[in-house]
Amino acid sequence: NKFRRYVPITKNNYDKAKSTVQIKNVAQQSQQYKGPNLKLGAAYQTPNRHKSLSLTNTNTGHQQVKNMQSPLYVLQNAAHALLDFEKEEIMKFETVYYYGQRANKCYDVMQPNFGFDDKEGDYNPVVADHIGYRYELQKLLGQGSFGKVYRAFDHKHKRVVALKMLKNRKKFRKQGFVEIQILEKLRHNDPENTNCCITLLNRGEFRNHLFMVMDLLSMDLYAYLAKYDLKGLPMSTVKDFCIQCTKALSYSFSLNIIHADIKPENILLERESSTNIQVIDWGSGAFVGQTIYQYIQSRFYRAPEVILGMPYSLEIDTWSMGCVFYELFTGQPIFQGENEFDQIGKITEVLGYPPRQMLEKAPRKREFFWDAGSDAVRLRTNHKVGSRRLSDSLKAAGRDFIEVINKMLQWEPEQRIKMEELKKLRFFEGVQWNVNAKKDGDVVNGVEALPH
Template sequence: MAMAHGTRVQYEPVAEIGGGAYGTVYKARDTESGQFVALKSVRVQTDQNGLPSSTVREVALLRRLEQFDHPNVVRLMDVCATQRSDQETKVTLVFEHVDQDLKTYLERAPAPGLSPGRIKDLMKQLLCGLAFLHSNRVMHRDLKPENILVTSQGQVKLADFGLARIYSCHMALTPVVVTLWYRPPEVLLQSSYATPVDIWSTGCIFAEMFRRKPLFCGESEMDQLGKIFEVVGLPPEEEWPTDVTLSRKNFPPLMARPITDFVPEINEQGAQLLLKMLTFDPLKRISALNALEHLYFHDEETLIETKS
């Protein structure tokens, strides 16, 4: 991790892109290459040796992934650390800059929205990026349309992965409401979780590409769970996690409804895949690798799309 080089400023901020839960993001110009980059800074608590130890580990992990240069993962180009005080270091992550996220991309799509072939292509790329992260033991933990970038050529790039842990100490200071809408039941119930969390979020995003609005818009953890059970039904007692305080009895006994009631434009294979992603029990939820093997990605529609 390079400490900042004296007075020479390599990255000139051009515009504020947005303030996320983790602080402000800037679009900047790299004065050496002339390229645009995205800058994300975070204040990190330091240990006795003046080093932000957990952050160093996280950044090392992101740097290691960088060596693979995966097409569906946003590039981390540089890391700069500036010591602000004995207790605090400012770490700036420099990423490649992509003009739009999936949220904007969906909003800009002319009515009636994206074609089935386009949705399939975006989903395939998203799952490829996710399979890559998961095979390297990286969870995203905060997948939503704002964290999925789409280049002008239609290439999907996952952003802000691995940052959940870097930012966790900083999060406590931020009175920002991180959206619940893409959170899986095990996180809402505060149960233990692993890579399947990202698959649930991906299922929510899959549905949203067809609907052009989020699938589950809860206003609190309880409300979010209620909205989920209205679609997938209340899970059986034996699937309810044992390490949670919230009882299954707090929810009405709802039956699952056909997913096509909520996502009418989806085809049969797509609906099957979506249900495998929106499976309550994380151990029974499909993996990113298995999702890529699903019939949805191998049916005749794909062949027609490529010919036209």
């Protein structure tokens, strides 16, 4: 499931907001975690309650409502479309763009969070209801342990977006703020959106749930591979994707950002008819030096140092992307382990035994290997070490592509190729890295001005 998230958070001292009135206080308390100052547009600013944003037709005398309205105007003219809870809540918003007037609102106020949450803490809205009196929820796109992702309509900018809503649970808040920080830094340093990373359009908190708004993209690369019956893509297409993925990692690495969940499901086409891609889902990410969680990365793409319980940094993304590059050409993951023991075994089939100096530093060494004397180690499983060669499975790809994979998939993190060196390999010869890799990506309209 491409929306599956790990839940590593175990420490948090946020106070739970008992009502929407306390949301601003919770956001302020979050500063101890160095989270961003959340604002939903002007959602939590003191509104001008007597301001009506309507026009009067001089011919008929009837009012013509604009796209945005004051909360007082909605209360005076459409109170029947609001829940009793919303009649008080709406006054905390300066501007109303949509208030769920097309939704059949049926919430059980005896349930958690006034009926808006299920027992797991997920936001549980009805179709066509609103988020923040602006976004209209149209369709559930996916869900996982972190929360849900919806297709939504932004009534302010009249466009369809993807809206990610986190669960109303303390353990998700810390990582949610980290994800927002990462997305804001990616956007702030690339306002033209030229580096193939998803753009954060807006973010905020609504009814005790953090949410993020991003571009709605097309299919992921696994679905794209499935169109080719998982038999691999033409080399010209593989190279196009590799160039953009390298550009994305080179950019995130320059900002000391670790993605920590690179896989085909987290690389999406901008449109089905385009080969322009964006790397999404930075919810597992971290800044270098701030990595505190060990259970990260999807298993097929999990770097060996993570499996062995060692410290990790940017190099885990290099490993994962090398696995993705291989899969783009062959249609199959290079290491398809059924569990971590099988995963380590399959890695040894291709790369042989890990270096002794690496294993000496690995806290989980004895779970996977045993000492055979004379500085030798052996696997605890029955995998045939060194039985598979990249040159065999990638023979049709050519030596230049094999060189790329070989240099990205090294046991020791410090031996993996750096992104700037990767760009210089023969496979990428002729690529103009200082030119926008996107062929038709214009600056997106409707991006909120986020404070930094």
